[in-house]
Amino acid sequence: MTFVDVSSVNAFIPGQVELDAHEARMIEQRDRLLGPAYRLMYQKPLHFVRGEGVWLYDPDGRRYLDTYNNVVSLGHCHPDVVEAITRQVATLCTNTRYLHETILELADSLLSTVEGDLSHMMLTGSGSEANDLAYRIAQVRTGGTGVIITETAYHGITDAVSKFSPTLGEGVPLGMHVRTVPAPAAYRTGPNVGERFARDVESAIADMKRHGIRPAMLIVDSLFTSDGILPEEPGFLKGAVEAIRKAGGIFVADEVQPGFGRTGSHMWGFQRHGIDPDIVTLGKPMGNGQPIAGLLTRHDVVEEFGRSSRYFNTFAGNAVSCAAAAAVLKVIKRDHIMDNARNVGAYLLSQVEALRERHACLGHVRGAGLFVAADIVTDQESQASDRARTTQVVNAMRENGVLISACGADHNILKIRPPLIFSRENVDLFVDVLDKALEL
Incomplete structure (x- = not known):
């Protein structure tokens, strides 16, 4: 029997919708052959046979606008x-x-x-592996084990990294060496997010030391994606980075989701803050679907690790994946992808914001480039999270040919993350379908 995943707003729950015979048979085969750990998205699962650009196609030829999948950051099957x-x-x-x-x-x-002194690249097969490798390097560099993250962070699925990925849920416990801090969200807490975030990191460091734990690293997704996409005022991370370095730890910028030009203003999310990370981790968009990930670091950070540890990864750095990643970088530069992310992203943000006048259930809207978030709330005055309506909106959009998901601690934040080749016409379709879904 398919496992019922109650943690996700867009999970498939058996028995809720009618399936045709072929879909039901495929799901039965998945359960029998793949086991209970996998999950399907949406109340009515989707079966795709082809992708092209911003579109995914089902067996009947119906196309769906993909506004969620940043693995293929340049679009499906980029030539x-x-x-x-x-x-x-x-x-x-x-x-x-x-x-x-x-x-x-x-x-x-x-x-x-x-910029700065980042001078070495090391490759892995996934973002999870990249963050795992970053943690290994951090331990050797600092002699510590302590990790500081935000409360709803996601950094990967290896054994070590899952221990500092709280968004995986209560079934995956955090490590005793891990401390969480609130994500910086000015629209909830008010201004001075930088000062508040730095104080929270300092408090986490103090608590570690009180328990005999030496800090190793502060790691954040520079757009705080899983926490709800929080593109706060640039520069606010500086105080927190200074705090972890003063305590003997290093700063790791997880660029798996905000990197490769998605913000439109910079190639990497951390560059918005004018900081130089000790390690930058890369993942999903790097090969546009071909598995490749890695990290960038300074020589002094990795020097001792290189002397004491032999790093080898059979698939990481293979010539085919490297060719894919090199092609991605060429296209980003040649086709002015960042300009498109900035311009179309601004249009997308303005059009979603405009819907707030028509829909009381649409709360705070925010974004950077082609990364936009919109809270679904009971009403705009209280701003109380409405998870049930979020589930309704996500699945209504799927029924009308637009794919989207949600994030945040309350699972009530629409996560709008289309390929970087998104157009104004794509935005118009997306907003039209979102408008109709919010009316339900």
Whole structure:
């Protein structure tokens, strides 16, 4: 029997909707062959057979506007990335124990996008692995184990990283070495978020030390995506970064979701704050669907780790994945993807904000580039979270051909994260469908 996931607002729950015979048979096969740990999205699951640009297609040819999937940040089956993968897989696929030019081209291109002393690239197969590797390096660098995160953070699924990913739920307990701090949300707490966030980090450090735990790192998603997408005033992270460094720890910027030009103003989310991280972790959008992730770091941060530890990852850094990632970077620059994210993102934000005048259930709206959040509330005066309505909105949009999801501690925040090639026409369709869903 399919597991009932009550933690997600857009989870499939058996028995709630009628399925055709083929869908029911596929779900039965999933349960039997894949086991109970997997989940399906939406009250009525979707079956896709093809993707192109911002669209996904079901077996009947119906298309769905994808405004949630940032894995394919340049759109589904981008021709340049497909061509790069195809050419490389037909030529050579090997790992980092052999010389090949593509990984060097990728490293040079990536490192040219950052400032400061970030000078080394290390590759992994997923963002989870990247954050796992960052934690290993942090422990060697600092001699500590303590990790500070935000209250609804998500950083990955490895054993070590799941212990500092509270959004995985109560079934995945946090480590005793982990401390959480409230995410900086000015619209809930008022101004001075930087001072408040720095004080919270300092308090977490003090609590660690009281319990004999040496701080290793502060790690944040620079747009606080799982906490509800919080693009607060640039610069507010500086105090918290100073606090963790003063305590002997390092700062890790998790750019898996906000990176690769999504904010429109900068290539990386941390650059909005004028800070130089000790480690930057990368993931999902890096290969536009081809599994590749990694981190950027300074020589002094990784020097001792490099002397004492041998790092090797069979798939990470393979020539095919490197070719895909190199193609992604070329397209971002050639096609002015960041300009599109900034301009279309501003239009998207304004159009969603305009819906607040028509719908009392639409609360605070915020965004940076093509990353927009909208709270679903009982009413705009109380701003009380309305999870049930959020579920209704997410699934109504799915029924009308637009894919979206939700985030935040109360699962009431619409997470609008389309491919970076999104157009104004795509925005108009999205807003029209959202408008109708909010009326229900």
